[in-house]
Amino acid sequence: MSAAREDAPLRCEGLARSFGGLQAVAGVSLALPAGQVTALVGPNGAGKTTLFNLITGNLRADAGAAWVRGRPITGLKPWQVARxxxxxxxxxxxxxxxxxxxxxxxxxxxxxxWFWQPGGAAGRKRRQAAAEAALEATGLAALAGARAIDLAYAERKFLSLARILAAEADIWLLDEPASGLDPASRTRFAELLRAATGRGVAICLIEHNLDVVAELSDRIAFLDQGRVIAEGDPRSILRDPALAAIYFGDRHEPATAAAETTA
Ligand SMILES: Nc1ncnc2c1ncn2[C@@H]1O[C@H](COP(=O)(O)OP(=O)(O)O)[C@@H](O)[C@H]1O
Ligand SMILES: [Mg+2]
Known part of the structure; x- marks a missing residue:
């Protein structure tokens, strides 16, 4: 394994999970480098969301392991991984x-x-400041007093992002955060991601719109039937006709990409 992979803020090796007879995630090894957006691309049912669930402890893995900055997180509860x-x-x-x-x-x-929070009054002030900054950055400051249920669709998506910003985490796993956004919202979203990677945040982005992927990602991991079948820079992955055939649901093309790039 390369040094870059070892140093990645988050990495996993051989993660696997079945549901009954279905191998939803079939041995995935992946590293998320600091300061980069890794797009996780693949057809519906490829195992993208399940992979996130295995990393975050929302689902137990049948096999494999994951590390945050070298620390094993396998078996931890979601709140422990969040911490x-x-x-x-x-x-x-x-x-x-x-x-x-x-x-x-x-x-x-x-x-x-727990109800009480570490850091006392100073800690509370800091959390409030982080929340206000996140509201400002996502354009939601004027809506801070509204109920979440009363927000428009794009505003709810930005609220979900504001929660991530406020958490001050340096690893972000985003499950289709840009789907259904209008162009202006997409631009704002792109700016938020760029600001985060500029601070060194490692981002994994599940995204179906390949224009968004081309614009935002530094690397692509292409997932199909629970496996990463290609990994690399966005231009070469997006140009690969075999991957396009899988992505757009036409599997009659020869699967050359699988042979070339399996990790
Ligand atoms: N909790 C679950 N129970 C049974 N099957 C599941 C469960 N979660 C996901 N699956 C199945 O696992 C496969 C991968 O799902 P998912 O990870 O949601 O795919 P993606 O996010 O790539 O669209 C799908 O076939 C899905 O139906
Ligand atoms: Mg999904």
Whole structure:
């Protein structure tokens, strides 16, 4: 394994998970470098969300392991993984719909499952400042007092991002955060990601729109049937006709990419 892979803030080796007879994730090894967006691309059902769930402890792995900055996280609970600096968004957002926008963001800054928080009054001030900065950065400051349930679709997606920003994590796992955004929102989203990678955040982005992938990602890992079948720079992956055939649902093309790039 290369030194770069060893040094990555987050990496996994051989992660696997079956549901009954279905191998949803079939031995995935991946490293997320600091300061880069790694796009996780693949057809529906490829295992992308399940891979996130295995990393974050939302699902138990049948095999394999994952590390945050060299520390094993296999078997940890989701809140323990979050405390190590891994923030995650969900495809279905999972906001506290009847809480205000501000309280949704504040809740994401809490580092402990307990009512009391470490750091006392100074810690609380710091969390409040982080929440306000996240609201500002995502354009939600004016809506801070609204209930999450009353937000428009794009605003809810930005609220999910504001929660990640406020958590001050240096590893972000984003499950389709840009889907359904209008062009102006997409531009704002791109700026937020660039600002984060500029600070050294390691981002893994599940994204279906290949234009968004081309614009935002530094690397692509292409997942199919639970395996990473290609990994590399976006231009070469997006040009590969065999991968395009898999992605767009036409499997009659010869699968040359699989032979070339399996990790
Ligand atoms: N909790 C679950 N129980 C049973 N099957 C599941 C579960 N979660 C995911 N799957 C199945 O695992 C496969 C991968 O799903 P998923 O990781 O959601 O794919 P993706 O996010 O790439 O679209 C799919 O066939 C899906 O139906
Ligand atoms: Mg998914």
């Amino acid at each position: 190590l600096g891994v923030a995650r968004s969900f495809q279905d957002l999972r906001l506290f719909t009847h809480m205000t926008v501000r309280d949704n963001v504040l809740a994401a800054t809490e580092r402990s499952a």
